[in-house]
Amino acid sequence: MKLYDSKTSPYCRKVMILAFEAGKADQLDLDYVSGSAVAPNTMPIAVNPLGKIPCLVRPEGPALYDSRVICAYLDDLWGMGLYPTGGRRWDTLALEATADGMLDAGLLWVYESRLRDENMRHQGWLDGQQAKIARGLDALEDRWMAHLHGPLDMGQIAVGAMLGYLDFRQQVGEWRDGHPSLAAWYSRFAERPAMQKTVPVE
Ligand SMILES: N[C@@H](CCC(=O)N[C@@H](CS)C(=O)NCC(=O)O)C(=O)O
Incomplete structure (x- = not known):
């Protein structure tokens, strides 16, 4: 493939x-x-x-x-079971959608600040995308830590990829500030061989 x-x-x-x-x-x-x-x-x-x-x-x-x-x-x-059945399935899908939506906001921010001519840039739009990421980080810290510490699923993988992207692009400052549980989870998750083998490079 x-x-x-x-x-x-x-x-x-x-x-x-x-x-x-x-x-x-x-x-x-x-x-x-x-x-x-x-x-x-x-x-x-x-x-x-x-x-x-x-x-x-x-x-x-x-x-x-x-x-x-x-x-x-x-x-x-490949029969991975990363989208579990039962009630956890909907939580997993919602978590993946949350992480992907934060990525969408991050990418729109990058496109607006890199692709659009400087005199056409909309600061309110950039701020709005950053606000989505900030609210997402708060939601992960406040509501999703128990799920993140559960068995591996696609929601966790999406959050891992999203946090790695925040580190890579540095667009929301230091996201770990104010999110100690999420930061601790990510530092462990980032040690997984699959994470180490896929670190973004320019
Ligand atoms: N919702 C899509 C988003 C994919 C996406 O936006 N990818 C970017 C690269 S990070 C892209 O292809 N951008 C090119 C474009 O927007 O034309 C997904 O989850 O795959």
């Missing part, structure tokens, strides 16, 4: 963390691409009309895109 990938994309990192946790990373043929909505460059627009990564080309059927779809597919294919 070919995975359109990037070492800076936190969404791609979610897929690669899952693959390393499964011990199946060698089954993914990685094609590193780059681009944006403004300049798609090598992004896989032929198989993903949205021009976004990650994008997985399967032996059968259309390419899969959106990290959540790809992760659910690989989890099913």
